[in-house]
Amino acid sequence: MASILSYTHAGATLVAELRNEGTGVGPGPFLLIHGIGMGRSVFTDLISHLDDAAPVVAVDLPGYGEAPPPVRVLTMERTADLLAAFLEHHIRVPVVAIGHSMGSQIVVELAARHPSLVSHVVLVGPTIDPEARSALRQIWRLARDLIDESPRVIAIGAREYMRAGPRLLTKFRAMMAHRPERAMPRVTAPTLVVRGEHDLVAPRRWCTRITELIPAAKLTEIPHHGHETMIRDAAPAVARILPFVAR
Numbered sequence: 001m002a003s004i005l006s007y008t009h010a011g012a013t014l015v016a017e018l019r020n021e022g023t024g025v026g027p028g029p030f031l032l033i034h035g036i037g038m039g040r041s042v043f044t045d046l047i048s049h050l051d052d053a054a055p056v057v058a059v060d061l062p063g064y065g066e067a068p069p070p071v072r073v074l075t076m077e078r079t080a081d082l083l084a085a086f087l088e089h090h091i092r093v094p095v096v097a098i099g100h101s102m103g104s105q106i107v108v109e110l111a112a113r114h115p116s117l118v119s120h121v122v123l124v125g126p127t128i129d130p131e132a133r134s135a136l137r138q139i140w141r142l143a144r145d146l147i148d149e150s151p152r153v154i155a156i157g158a159r160e161y162m163r164a165g166p167r168l169l170t171k172f173r174a175m176m177a178h179r180p181e182r183a184m185p186r187v188t189a190p191t192l193v194v195r196g197e198h199d200l201v202a203p204r205r206w207c208t209r210i211t212e213l214i215p216a217a218k219l220t221e222i223p224h225h226g227h228e229t230m231i232r233d234a235a236p237a238v239a240r241i242l243p244f245v246a247r
Helices: 040-050 076-091 102-113 135-146 151-164 168-177 180-186 204-213 235-246
Strands: 002-009 012-019 030-033 056-060 095-100 118-124 191-196 217-222
Touching (some): 002 076, 012 040, 012 076, 030 040, 030 076, 030 102, 040 056, 056 076, 095 102, 095 235, 102 118, 102 180, 118 235, 180 204, 191 204, 191 235, 204 217, 217 235
Parallel strands (some): 030 056, 030 095, 095 118, 118 191, 191 217
Antiparallel strands (some): 012 056
């Protein structure tokens, strides 16, 4: 059973889907933060594997999914502060913060700026690789990564990008302007970096660098997967995440 709520803070509104409220089994709650152009619906497969583990909070960030667009596109830092206000108001216990792609940048800021709200960090296909900090290189990497993706992933992505609206370019610029490597050394929570073996957006070199920047971080790779591993088939990643957060 799920409940849907919206939360507004400092002029921006997010929409959250809460599942397994009141469940005290295992770690969590799990906070799921999507990537650029996406929404919480891309986590359907992931949620199905987490449903029996703990409460799940899947979020539509402002201007994505069912959340209305803010007057101005939020920076990664402001988005993290919005999430922190939501967690303090509605969740009130530390979360396992899982961010995919751009969501990883927001989770890094959340953990660095509001450490008491985060028990564990999981960065899946983390962006932005500082050696490819240009729109053209990022789009080229993503396009190449999607060539071998399933029709299901492409269909989900197309639907969500359409829902993200005409300001998607401005949102992309906000993502590109962020420097996650500056916040990473301030992340004190245990951190798991997850990348698909064939992820071109989050290359192994960059993911290894993240484990050097975050004091308590480790890297795991999912064989035969690319950047959209959490959308196409989340089971292998969940098999790595659950033991990590249970420690």
